[in-house]
Amino acid sequence: MRELFEDKLDFGDAISPFIEMAAYEAIWQRKETSFSRIANYFKKNPFLKPSDMVGEEELSGNLELARKIINELSQSDVPFGIRVHGEPNYPEKLRDAKNPVEVLYYQGNWNLIHSPSIAIVGARKVTDEGLKRTRKITRLLVEAGYTIVSGLAEGVDTMAHQTAIKVGGRTIAVIGTPLTQVYPKSNTELQSKIAKDYLVISQVPFARYSQQDFRINRSFFPQRNITMSALTEATIIVEASDTSGTLYQARAAIAQGRKLFILDSCFKNHEISWPDQYLKKGAIRVKEFSDIIENLE
Known part of the structure; x- marks a missing residue:
């Protein structure tokens, strides 16, 4: 693994993940940096790389940081990698996001990114009925051949990942922390399992x-929801309040041209108003599992 990221200071035409990682980290050292600012820059300069945004001194100051991170992640047997916009393995479907990311970090089997996938998301403080619905919808989607994608948060996310694994399916976690962190801590074992398998x-x-x-770091969580939507064919919302972060993903799915499915139980909850709002925007009300499959096909 470490040999893959040896310093290659001849920039040339090839993209060095190691160099671009160091540049990405350098850009984020600037106080004014945000995903939208970075995305706007690359929209205006579509053929540039992160390393083109930083000077030699700024870049060299982050090479050691990048090396330390890679060394830390390389201590385990779990494959670690970097995907940079412009190189062949970068998922082009990410460009459908309003502010697409230029660099992604990952652990595990990258090939899963190419499998048919559905995001299942919802409340952290989910009801017992919500957990039952999550288990059922996850099992049925696995049986239909879909990879289950979620955000490794408490509640719906955790149940979706756990169920996918339990019934022999595939799962992807798109997290709102660096790979070296776990949130919530109670999902440490689950995150390790997903990274490994x-x-x-x-x-x-x-x-x-x-x-x-x-x-301040909380702002990374809604941003990962936007990325999660872009990486998948559709998003299913099991349960969410009017102020839930899940609605970031709902808005993203509509904007990105992805299918947005909302379980019927959400419409029957008279304490919330968002389901009807998204129905008017093109979301699909799910009364039966067939409502999902038929609309995907």
């Missing part, structure tokens, strides 16, 4: 995350 993806810069307050 399936796939964990992160767009979160290691250094910036470690340097700033946890309250």
Whole structure:
């Protein structure tokens, strides 16, 4: 693994993941950096790489940081990799996002990114009925051949991942922390399992995350929902309040031209108003599992 990221200071035409990782981390050292600012820059300069945004001194100062991160991640037997926009293995479907990320980090089996996949998301403080619905919909989607994608949060996300594994399916976790962090801590074992046997993806810069307050780091979670939507064919919302972060993904799915499925139980909850709003925007109300399969086909 380490040999793959030896310093290659001859930039040439080839993309060096190691160099681009160091550049990405350097860009995020700037206080004003955000996903939208980076995305806007590359929209105006579509043929540039992260390394084109930083000077030699700024880049060299982050080469050692990148090496330390790679060494830490390489301590386990779990494959670690970097995907950079412009290289062959970067998922082009990410470009459908409003602010597509230029660099992704991952652990596990990258080939799963090419499998047919559905995101299942919802409330952290999910009801017992919501957990039952999550288990059922996950099992049926696995049986239909889909990879289950979620965000490794408490509640619906955790149940979706656990069920997919239990019934012999595939699962991908798109997380809102760096690969070296786990949130919530109670999912440490689950994240390790997914990284080892399936796939964990992160767009979160290691250094910036470690340097700033946890309250600021919360902004990385809705951003990962936008990426999760772009990586999948559709999103299914099991349960969510009017203020839930899940709605970031709902908005993203509509904007990206992805299918958005909302379980019928959400419409019957008179304490929330968002389901009807998204129905008007093109979401699909799910009363039977066939409502999902028929609309996907």
